[in-house]
Amino acid sequence: NAGVxxxxxxxxxxxxxxxxxxxxxxxxxxxxxWYRQLPEEGLKFMVYLQKENIIDESGMPKERFSAEFxxxxxxxxxxxxxxxxxxxxxxxxxxxQQGRDTEAFFGQGTRLTVx
Amino acid sequence: DQQVKQNSPxxxxxxxxxxxxNCDYTNSMFDYFLWYKKYPAEGPTFLISxxxxxxxxxxxRFTVFLNKSAKHLSLHxxxxxxxxxxxxxxxxxLLLQGAQKLVFGQGTRLTIxP
Numbered sequence: 001n002a003g004v005x006x007x008x009x010x011x012x013x014x015x016x017x018x019x020x021x022x023x024x025x026x027x028x029x030x031x032x033x034w035y036r037q038l039p040e041e042g043l044k045f046m047v048y049l050q051k052e053n054i055i056d057e058s059g060m061p062k063e064r065f066s067a068e069f070x071x072x073x074x075x076x077x078x079x080x081x082x083x084x085x086x087x088x089x090x091x092x093x094x095x096x097q098q099g100r101d102t103e104a105f106f107g108q109g110t111r112l113t114v115x
Numbered sequence: 116d117q118q119v120k121q122n123s124p125x126x127x128x129x130x131x132x133x134x135x136x137n138c139d140y141t142n143s144m145f146d147y148f149l150w151y152k153k154y155p156a157e158g159p160t161f162l163i164s165x166x167x168x169x170x171x172x173x174x175x176r177f178t179v180f181l182n183k184s185a186k187h188l189s190l191h192x193x194x195x196x197x198x199x200x201x202x203x204x205x206x207x208x209l210l211l212q213g214a215q216k217l218v219f220g221q222g223t224r225l226t227i228x229p
Contacts, residue, residue, distance in 0.1 A: 004158070033217070042121075042204060042221040043159070048211065056211060091158055095215065103149055104217060106158035 004029075004094050005074075006107035013114050019079040019086070021110045025094030032075045033104060034067060037089045049075060082114045118142045119207050121220035129228050134192040136223050138205030141186065147208035147215060150179060150190045152201045153222070159204055163190070195227045 005024040013019050025032050030051055035043040036059075045059040049069035060067065064082075069075040079086055089111050093104040120139045128134045136150075146167040151159035165172040165179045165188070172179050178191045192199055202222045208215040 006158075035217075035219070043217075043219040045216065045218065048216055056216060093158075093217075103161035103164060104215065106151075106160070108156075108158045111156075 004092055004105050004107035006090075006092050006110050008110060009108065011110055011112050013082045013112065015083055015114055016081050019082050019112055019114075021077040021079075021090050021092075021112070022074045023077070023092030023094075023107060024074040025092075026105055029094035029096055029105075031095045031104075032069050033093045033095075034075075034077050035091045035093065037091065037109075039088070043091060046077075079112075082112075084114050087112055087114045117221075118145075119205060119218050119220040121203075121205055121223050123223050124221070125224040125226070127226045127228060128195050130197060131194045134190075134195045134199065134225055134227070136190040136192075136203050136205070136225065138188050138190075138220055139186060140188075140207050142207070142209075142218075143186070144209060145207035145218070146210065148179070148181060148188050149206045149208065149217070150177075151204045151206060151219075153204060154201050162203075192225075197227050197229055200225060200227045 032049045034046040037043045047060050047067045048056040064080045066078045089109045091109045093106045095104045118141050149164040150162040152162045153159045163174050163177045163179050165181050181188045202224050204222045205220040206217040
């Protein structure tokens with residue numbers, strides 16, 4: 001029973017490059033959430049997706065960031081033209097279809113470093 | 116606008132004693148609360164939760180208390196063990212289109228001293 005899988009675990013990008021972070025939810029989970037943790041801070045909600053739909057992207061920066069969860073394949077968080085301030089740990093979580101009273105399961109995260 | 120606050124960034128407790136971690140929230144629409152534990156370089160792992168219709172939930176050494184009138188919850192760990200040393204995040208949940216959206220506190224780093 002594989003958990004939430006994120007890759008890569010570590011990603012180094014130069015300023016101006018693109019970063020692609022992947023998340024495969026747990027088997028049977030159709031809800032995916034992305035969170036960002038800046039150094040010495042808690043996890044901040046970014047976006048909530050179901051298959052082929054963005055449900056809530058209120059935590060996503062308006063520019064350069066996008067997310068998708070296609071019918072087939074993993075969820076992708078894409079950051080274009082990265083800047084130093086994007087350096088953080090990005091966590092993906094998934095939950096079953098009926099989310100109430102069930103905890104979200106987190107992946108191990110992708111640590112993005114922008115140099 | 117920090118809707119969930121953990122005012123103690125760190126806490127140090129002697130092994131065998133009780134650890135008490137606190138969390139305050141501001142949004143009365145939250146109806147479900149969770150505690151997550153996080154080790155360095157790993158993702159958060161679920162620890163214990165409580166529905167807003169209850170005031171206490173216990174699971175082994177871990178107990179969560181909820182005071183709705185004060186918008187306050189706490190996690191008690193007794194007896195504390197060295198393996199409990201980690202960062203603990205409090206989270207509050209809103210039901211959004213059939214699934215929960217979590218709002219996290221900043222975390223409290225718990226250190227258990229042998």
